[in-house]
Amino acid sequence: MENVKWIFFDLGSTLVDESECLKERCKVIIEQNNLDADEFCKKVLEYAEKDAFAIRWAAQDFDVAVPKWFGELERLYPNVDEILKKLSQKFKLGIIANQVAGTQKRIDNWGIGKYFDVVVASAEAGCEKPDLKIFNMALEQAKCNPSEAVMIGDRLDNDVAPAKQLGMKTVWVRQGFAKYKKVNNESENPTATVESVSEVLDLF
Structure with a gap:
């Protein structure tokens, strides 16, 4: 990772562990609709190999609400706090994420807002990943050339492919449903792959 000045992070399943949210969503679907738990979870995992919205697609197959x-x-x-603290001593940090309104407040509440110089979230930006606009907005706010930036995220389609298209370096974090995915084409092939965000420090 040479000539890097800025590191941008996704939030969900990258810095933020959503596993309990996903488990609870499955649990509620199963209980409210009296579904077979093994059958529903098997379907979720099948979709997880293809798409981050695995629960939504599985629910559609069973004709139930999410x-x-x-x-x-x-x-x-x-x-995460330790990782961001160390990285912020050498690089400028930013967030590019598809999030509901109030991202800055949430990261402040988690105690990590202080590490980020640029926060671009879809609710406030008016566009969302994988739209290149949201990446360009972040790069413009950072006054950063894409070749001097890294995008770190869990999704090949939303994080790696668009950032790579712009000329950014990319790190794929195989957390959440991403651990079931595979790189299918060169456009999704990241600069580096890690199995957890804890391994990111080893790259820099």
């Missing part, structure tokens, strides 16, 4: 997002169950992955 409950609200259990955001209160979100938590940071272990060591």
Whole structure:
């Protein structure tokens, strides 16, 4: 990772562990609709190999509604504060994420807002990943050339492919449903792959 000045992060399943949110959503679907748990979870995992919205697609197959997002169950992955603190001593940090309104407040509440110089979230930006506009907005705010930036995220389609298209370096974090995915084409092939966000420090 040479000539890097800026590191941009996704949030969900990258810095923020959403596993309990996903488990609770599956649990509610199964209980409210009296579904066979093994059967439903098997279907979710099948879709997870193709798409980040695995629960939504599985629910559609069973013709049942998807409950609200259990955001209160979100938590940071272990060591995120330490990772960001160390990286912020050498690089400028930013966020490019598809999020509901209030991203800055949430990262402040988690104690990590202080590490980010640029926060671009879809609700406020008026566009969302993989639209190149949201990446360009972040790069413009950072006054950063794409070749001097890295995008770190869990999704090949939303994080790696568009950032790569712009000339950014990319790191794929195989957390959440991403651990079931495979790189299918060169446009999704990241600069580096890690199995958890804790491994990111080894790259820099």
